[in-house]
Amino acid sequence: MTQRMILINSPYFISEENLHKVDDWSSVFGNDRPLSLEIGCGTGHFVVECARRNPERNYLAIDIFNRGCFKTCNRVEQAGLTNVRVARAEARFLMAHFLPPDSLSQIFINCPDPWPKKRHRRRRLVNETFLDLARYVLKREGDLYFTSDFEDYAVEVAMRATEHPHFCQARPAPVTLDIEEYPRSKYMRRFLDRNEPIYFVHFHCDKPEGAVLPPPPMEPGFRLLWAVASDL
Numbered sequence: 001m002t003q004r005m006i007l008i009n010s011p012y013f014i015s016e017e018n019l020h021k022v023d024d025w026s027s028v029f030g031n032d033r034p035l036s037l038e039i040g041c042g043t044g045h046f047v048v049e050c051a052r053r054n055p056e057r058n059y060l061a062i063d064i065f066n067r068g069c070f071k072t073c074n075r076v077e078q079a080g081l082t083n084v085r086v087a088r089a090e091a092r093f094l095m096a097h098f099l100p101p102d103s104l105s106q107i108f109i110n111c112p113d114p115w116p117k118k119r120h121r122r123r124r125l126v127n128e129t130f131l132d133l134a135r136y137v138l139k140r141e142g143d144l145y146f147t148s149d150f151e152d153y154a155v156e157v158a159m160r161a162t163e164h165p166h167f168c169q170a171r172p173a174p175v176t177l178d179i180e181e182y183p184r185s186k187y188m189r190r191f192l193d194r195n196e197p198i199y200f201v202h203f204h205c206d207k208p209e210g211a212v213l214p215p216p217p218m219e220p221g222f223r224l225l226w227a228v229a230s231d232l
């Protein structure tokens with residue numbers, strides 16, 4: 001299935017062309033408030049709730065799905081929020097090319113594609129290279145939040161983050177069902193309404209103070225993965 005492209009005219013949408021021109025995220029928002037990134041924003045329920053609760057923060061919501069970006073922009077406009085920007089971008093590409101080191105205070109990933117079949121697991125977004133990228137763009141003590149309806153994926157992420165030298169557990173348990181006040185995404189709500197669990201992982205970035213840590217090299221086949229994902 002190929003995506004039917006919808007033209008997005010929202011003032012909150014950053015086109016790919018404009019993404020290339022961004023060299024300072026504070027000028028995009030007109031202020032230098034802390035910046036959070038939501039990866040795979042889908043229809044925008046989660047980022048809108050975050051932005052409503054936290055007007056003192058800026059949010060960048062990205063998805064590779066054009067229709068999702070369109071719906072997220074509409075939701076942002078309807079909510080009257082000015083602290084959200086939306087871009088159609090692949091997460092790893094954006095983090096490696098458009099986000100400076102130490103530029104993020106939070107990264108959110110909610111219900112990412114679980115790739116449940118064993119032979120497809122290498123397609124999962126969060127792996128060791130992703131954590132190196134997250135470490136690169138997150139500020140020291142920045143937060144990495146991950147939720148999934150798929151226990152195996154949440155356990156894998158928690159295990160990788162535990163083993164990573166520059167992340168540390170932010171909750172008493174590496175994976176918990178206790179999502180407290182964490183805002184609900186559309187998918188999270190869907191599973192919770194069916195009384196199915198959502199597995200929650202929360203780590204802090206624990207990189208050494210003042211360290212200059214380069215981004216990891218892009219994995220071979222990275223472009224191919226983008227093509228596979230955009231052909232869902």
Ligand SMILES: C[S@@+](CC[C@H](N)C(=O)[O-])C[C@H]1O[C@@H](n2cnc3c(N)ncnc32)[C@H](O)[C@@H]1O
Binds near residue numbers: 187
């Ligand atoms: C299962 S949906 C979940 C949507 C939303 N997070 C929620 O919980 O309601 C996963 C979303 O992630 C997006 N996505 C998958 N891989 C991505 C990537 N590498 N970069 C950016 N977005 C991605 C998909 O297009 C899709 O909209």
